[in-house]
Amino acid sequence: MWLKIGYTAFVAVLVPVYWHDYGPTNFLYFCDVCLFLALAGMWLEDALLLSIPTVGILLPQVVWVADFAGHAVGVSLLGMTDYMFDPGHSLFLRGLSLFHGWLPFLLVYLVYRVGYHPKALPWWCCLAWVLMALCYFAMPKPGDVLPTPLTPVNINYVYGPSETKVQTWMPEPAWFAFLMIGLPLLVWWPTHLALMRWFPRAGAR
Template identity: 55%
Template sequence: MEAATPKLPLALKLAFTAFLAVMVPVYYVNYGPTNFLYFCDISLLLCLISIWTERALPASMAAVGILLPQVFWCLDFLGELLGMRLVGMTGYMFDANRSLFLRGLSFFHGWLPFLLLFLVKRLRYDARALWAWTGLAWGLCLVAYFLLPAAGTVLPDPKIPVNVNYVFGFDDAHPQTWMSAPMYLLVWMTGLLVVFYLPTHLVLRRLFGRPAGQKNQVEPARLGGEPVLG
C-alpha cells in the first residue's frame, strides 16, 4: 500500500517550527508563561499540531477563534501607526522599552490569518471546531478572570501580561466600568461566540467544509469484484 501524499509542504512545516522555536523561548523570558494563555498564542500551538499531523480540527479551531480578532489587531495597529487610537490593543508594539526584535515577533498577527486560510483550504474545515474552540476559549477566559492579574494591576515587570484575553475590558491599565465585572465577563464570553466565532464558522463551513457524503464515496479499488466503500 502506497503512503498517502502529504497535503502540506515540508518547507512550511520546517519554517513554522523554526519560528516557534525562536518565539516561544523569547516570549517566555520576556512575558512569562501566562502569555501563552492568549488566544493568539494558543492558536499558534494548534497550527503546529495541524501542520505536522495534517489533521483539520486544530487548524479549524484556530481559524474560528482568531481570524476576525486578528483583523481587528491589524486595524488597531494601523490606527496606532497613523496616530489614531482605536482600542489600544497594539499599544505594546510602540513601546520603546521592548526591543525591536521582540516587537517584530508579534507581526505574526498579520500573517497568521493567511496561514490559517491556507491550512483549512488544504485540510478542509472541520465543523466541530466551533464548539471545540468555544469551550477552550471560555475556559481560558475563566482562568484569566479568576487566576491571573486583572486590568490595572501593577507588576514588578511591566511586560508581564495583565487582563489576559481582555476579560476585564480593553484597557489593560484600568478595568471597564460599564457594568459589574462578572456581568462583563458573561457578556464578553457570549459576544465572542456570537460576534466572532459563529459568523466565522458559517463562512468557513461554506467555503472549505467537506463535501456532503465525502466519507461514503466509492473508492476506485475493488476487492473480489465488489467496490470498497470508504
C-alpha cells in the same frame, strides 16, 4: 515541508523569548494558544486542529491587522496595537509579535488546503471558556502589583478592553459573562458560518 520547518523554527525562537520576557502566563492568550494548535495541525495535517484556531482568532486578528495598518499611517482605531509602536518594548519583541498579522492568513491558506472541520466551533468555545475562566479567576487584572513590568495583565480582555484599567461600564462579573456569551454569538458563530460556506469541508478533497 518548508512551511512546516519555517513555522516550527519561528515558534522555537518565540517560546523561550516570550517565556523570559513575559513569563509563562503570556501563553494563555488566545493567539498564543492558536499558534501552538496551528503547529500541531500543520505537522499532523489535521483539519480539526487547524480549523479550531481559525474559527477562534480569524476575525479578531483581522481587526488587529486593520488597527496596526491604521496606526502605521497615524490613525489610531482601537488601540489594540499601541504596544507595537511603544519604544518601551524591544524591537525584537515587537518583531516577533508580528505573527498576529500573518497567522490568520496562514490559517486561511491551511484550512483551504485541508478543508474546514464543522466541529471546530464547539471545540474552540470549550477551550476559550476554560482560558477565560482561568484568566478571570487566577490571573492579574489591571492595577495589580506585578512581579515584572512586562507580566501580562487582563489576559484575553476578561476585565475590559484596556490593559491599564478595569472597565467601568458594568460590574466585573457582568463583563465576564458578556464575553462568555457574546464572543461565541457575535464573533465565533458568524466566522464559523462563513468558513462553512466559503471553504471545502474537511475530507471533501
